[in-house]
Amino acid sequence: MWKRLLFTLAVAAAHSHAAVNPVAFWNTIAGRAFAPTQGTNPVAQSRTYAILHASIHDTLNAIDARYGSYTPGLPRDPAASVEAAVAATSHWVLGALVPDQFSLINAVYASELATIADGPAKARGIALGEAVAQATLRRREQDGADRSNDPMFLPRTGPGEYQFTEPFNFAAFPGWGRVTPFAIDLKEHDLDGPLPLSSARYARDFQLVKELGSLDSRTRTDEQSEIARFWYEDSPLGWNRIAFVVIRRKNLDLWQTARAFALVNFAMADAYIAGFDAKYKFRFWRPVTAIQNAGSDGNDRTEPDTGWQPFQPTPPVPDYPSTHSLVGAAAAEVLIDLFGDRIRYETTSSTLPGVTRSFRGFSEAAEENGESRIFAGIHFPHAVRDGLRQGRGIGRAVGKLLPPVRKSSTD
Structure with missing residues (x-):
């Protein structure tokens, strides 16, 4: 009963x-x-x-x-x-x-x-x-989704190479980048790759995530900690919730609602495919591995900390690009195409119940979503920046699909 x-x-x-x-x-x-x-x-x-x-x-x-x-x-x-x-x-x-x-x-x-x-x-x-x-x-x-675990990922030795991160002893979905996209041509959304380990830019990124993303960071603010936990939720859940909130506010008819949800979810699905294609192409190490093993990276501007741990658990996939940033940016770009980027709304998260965050546009939410991975200690800033850039391109491409064949009564 x-x-x-x-x-x-x-x-x-x-x-x-x-x-x-x-x-x-x-x-x-x-x-x-x-x-x-x-x-x-x-x-x-x-x-x-x-x-x-x-x-x-x-x-x-x-x-x-x-x-x-x-x-x-x-x-x-x-x-x-x-x-x-x-x-x-x-x-x-x-x-x-x-x-x-x-x-x-x-x-x-x-x-x-x-x-x-x-x-x-x-x-x-x-x-x-x-x-x-x-x-x-x-x-x-x-x-190809049924073959997403093939071939099994085997880590290679050497600085910069992705290694399994605790508590995991595997790398997830190494074949997801070969899943057929819903909308895009992967060749049109290539990335340049991670920063050279010897570069000054890599050293700056390293130091930023080392300071802000540490489990016991003294520089991460309370709000940055909240952001890290709030956006730790799976992207499809979080961005469908945002789409739902705005669709309801705009009072779309059923056909407009269906198209909006389809485009947002095509963009996210293809963003994951593009992101995983790049992740297992570049196989770049996560911050926890990089910081603990900085003595081997050949960069005299970085210092190792063998006991360093991230604020949030590191997902079992390579660092570059940040698919969390990529997926959020792709969804945001579709929503911008549909509704513009000057709209106030609030949203919640299943990974931080009881907290509501407010935004004045979709790009603002996408940027904060990307920053959350730095505050969490699980991505280098370069992976976030390039993820955002790639996601925006995917969102713009997807937004052109499912064009009107005639105007709805509320257009």
């Missing part, structure tokens, strides 16, 4: 937050399904969010074509129920890609269908939503 009551309250809360916009509602259900895996697999989150919102976008445009579709050649049915179609396509995608949360997803789906009057429109909406979901999943089933 208690489980049923809690579930009912959770669905009611999600409906309240989504203001009965079914696209936004299913975005919140996806976030709830991902909550138990926070901190373990943001790349898979990004792919699932992108497939989910591609399917929702295409489902709506199969009912009323207002924007270009992600997957071509889908069936059309203007007589289908919008609510049933969105629920069915979301249920199918999330059930397939987040099977551990199927009981939640299935219960929400049943609850949603119960609110829709039985009849031909409902039946046609379910059939259409399922057909679009299957088509989207088929399009992505050979994208």
Whole structure:
């Protein structure tokens, strides 16, 4: 009984937050399904969010074509129920890609269908939503995500080489950079690489993260510590929350909402792919390794500290570029294209409950998100700077997709 009551309250809360916009509602259900895996697999989150919102976008445009579709050649049915179609396509995608949360997803789906009057429109909406979901999943089933752990990463010796960081004895997803992007051409988003170890710029970056990012730093402010913890949350969860807040404030219609979420999540998914491609190309060491082993880097401006530890745990992937910075910048650039960069909003974080941070634009949030990795002691500033630059380029490219084929009633 208690489980049923809690579930009912959770669905009611999600409906309240989504203001009965079914696209936004299913975005919140996806976030709830991902909550138990926070901190373990943001790349898979990004792919699932992108497939989910591609399917929702295409489902709506199969009912009323207002924007270009992600997957071509889908069936059309203007007589289908919008609510049933969105629920069915979301249920199918999330059930397939987040099977551990199927009981939640299935219960929400049943609850949603119960609110829709039985009849031909409902039946046609379910059939259409399922057909679009299957088509989207088929399009992505050979994208390489199932081979993301191949080949196994083996560290090389020598200064600058990425080494496993405690408590991990592996490097995560070395093959993710070979996943097929949703929107971009990877060759158009190359990076120059890490700074030379012998350079003065590297020494300055080294000293900055050594001072600000240390577990027992005396120079990191209370706010910088808050920023590090606030933005430690998985990027897909945090930036979908920001998108949700602004979409609700702007009172977008369902088609506009679906396109916005699709573009934001395409940008994040492709940012992870581009970032991991570069990470395992350059294989650059993390600050904890660099600082503890600075005696071997050939730079007389750096001093080792064998006991140095970062403020936050170091994720098990190479340093360059900072995909956290890259993903945030890509999402922000899409949001800027949609809404401009002069908008006030507040957001929260699952990694620092009870704290709300306010922003006056998306670029401001993206910059703070990037800085958080320096305050956390887990990225060099150069990895953050280049991650931001690469992310902005990806966001601009993605923002051109799914163009309008006719104006919506609220444009």
